[in-house]
Amino acid sequence: MNLYSPATSKRASFAAFPALFLVLVLATAAFTQQRVSRHYPAGKNVRIELKNLSGTITVETWARDEIRITATMEAPAVHFNPRQTDAGLVVDIVGDNRDRRDVGDVNFKIQVPSRSSVDLETRSGQISVSNIQGDLVRAHVWTSGDITLSGVNAARVFASNTTGNIFFDGEFASGGTYEFKSGQGTITLRLPANCGFRLVATGPAKKISMGDFWNPGMKLLGEGRRITGDVGDGRASVTVTNYQGDIKFLRR
Amino acid sequence: MNCEQYQDVLSDFIDGSLAPEDHNSVAAHLSVCGDCAAARNDVGAIVGFYHEHRGEYDAVPNERALWLRISNMIEMESPDRSRTAIPANAGWWFRLMNRSWQLSFPQLAAAAVAIIIVVSIFTVVGLRGLNFNGSGVRTAGLTLPSTDGAVKERFRQQQQVIAYWNERVELNKARWNPQMRETFDKNMSVIDTAVNDSMRQLTQNPHDEVSEEILNAALNDKVELLREFAAL
Numbered sequence: 188m189n190l191y192s193p194a195t196s197k198r199a200s201f202a203a204f205p206a207l208f209l210v211l212v213l214a215t216a217a218f219t220q221q222r223v224s225r226h227y228p229a230g231k232n233v234r235i236e237l238k239n240l241s242g243t244i245t246v247e248t249w250a251r252d253e254i255r256i257t258a259t260m261e262a263p264a265v266h267f268n269p270r271q272t273d274a275g276l277v278v279d280i281v282g283d284n285r286d287r288r289d290v291g292d293v294n295f296k297i298q299v300p301s302r303s304s305v306d307l308e309t310r311s312g313q314i315s316v317s318n319i320q321g322d323l324v325r326a327h328v329w330t331s332g333d334i335t336l337s338g339v340n341a342a343r344v345f346a347s348n349t350t351g352n353i354f355f356d357g358e359f360a361s362g363g364t365y366e367f368k369s370g371q372g373t374i375t376l377r378l379p380a381n382c383g384f385r386l387v388a389t390g391p392a393k394k395i396s397m398g399d400f401w402n403p404g405m406k407l408l409g410e411g412r413r414i415t416g417d418v419g420d421g422r423a424s425v426t427v428t429n430y431q432g433d434i435k436f437l438r439r
Numbered sequence: 440m441n442c443e444q445y446q447d448v449l450s451d452f453i454d455g456s457l458a459p460e461d462h463n464s465v466a467a468h469l470s471v472c473g474d475c476a477a478a479r480n481d482v483g484a485i486v487g488f489y490h491e492h493r494g495e496y497d498a499v500p501n502e503r504a505l506w507l508r509i510s511n512m513i514e515m516e517s518p519d520r521s522r523t524a525i526p527a528n529a530g531w532w533f534r535l536m537n538r539s540w541q542l543s544f545p546q547l548a549a550a551a552v553a554i555i556i557v558v559s560i561f562t563v564v565g566l567r568g569l570n571f572n573g574s575g576v577r578t579a580g581l582t583l584p585s586t587d588g589a590v591k592e593r594f595r596q597q598q599q600v601i602a603y604w605n606e607r608v609e610l611n612k613a614r615w616n617p618q619m620r621e622t623f624d625k626n627m628s629v630i631d632t633a634v635n636d637s638m639r640q641l642t643q644n645p646h647d648e649v650s651e652e653i654l655n656a657a658l659n660d661k662v663e664l665l666r667e668f669a670a671l
Contacts (some may be wrong), residue, residue, distance in 0.1 A: 350629055412653075
């Protein structure tokens, strides 16, 4: 009995074409993306400065006294020239590609010692920083992009974007300065119950939620568009500004 | 005691003001010490002379002339005295500045209390005007007048800066890819909404400090965003 008929063979051949096409497209995309990885020796208190045009930036910590920076570039001919300085490492995609047009996304994954400081900036794209215990964490998205700072315990933290959410899960050091600012998006601060800070929070009326951190000593100003007051010992300075979105305080 | 110490107390010995045992001790020393005995005689003669002529003195030849000389010498040594010579036709300010101010302690204390009260009243009135009348806004350590006109003027100035950078952005915008143009426009509209909301609030309440600060922040953000994208 012949089970293999010519009609069945034709159907199988036609079905294989889209699959083959998909494989070719994916392979081409993978081939055109360029991935570069570099290592740099570093002390425990190194500083990383990164200026990107667009793409994601992810910073993680590890238990080595070195920096590993991995860049995945959409356009293969992007100039990527990290410079070592006395303080640490500077990566300036904006400056290095000033005369180029379609630079495209450059996605960074950076691994650093936990005591590092990071100063990150991009015109668009997400920024994620975790477990940094150094002096400074700065994350600035000029336009759209979420910012996630988790496990951060730095003396100075600045996070700002125009559209996109900002999420901070960490601790406020006594005497530290913390500023969060967004144009449109939710700013969420998740903090331990025993933290102490002096707050100035400004946002749309009825969109500031202090949760368990509310206390009777706090003042509502400007018809509820601003809350000021001390939480705990009030030794850290916290400024939160949101033009249109929510501001939320959560207890860990 | 030695001779020098005995001679130091000779005057008291002659006056009889020493204690009996001291008096006896000095008398015993004088009986055996010729030098001290001679000194006792000299001092005794001087004391005796003054006791005899107590209350008598020679009159000064010209007492008034003497006092004038003393008065002149005091005036010459005191520079402030020259100010007291006020011309008859001098103005009230000149007279006030050249007047000799000699205040007793109660007068001085009363003047100090009066100054404290006046300064306190002015301070309280000034602070009330600042905090409760909404006539001022502290922005980055600078107190700005918060009148409607001042806000409008600042807004007008910022708009000029924005117009300059906007022009430069528009020149470069054609080179951007569609995605970047869309992202830029979307984010600029978010900031514009914040600016317009603040302006509307300020129109309703010209002394709303929160709206004024948001307006300033949003305008600054707009300028920064334009400047950043003008370089692309």
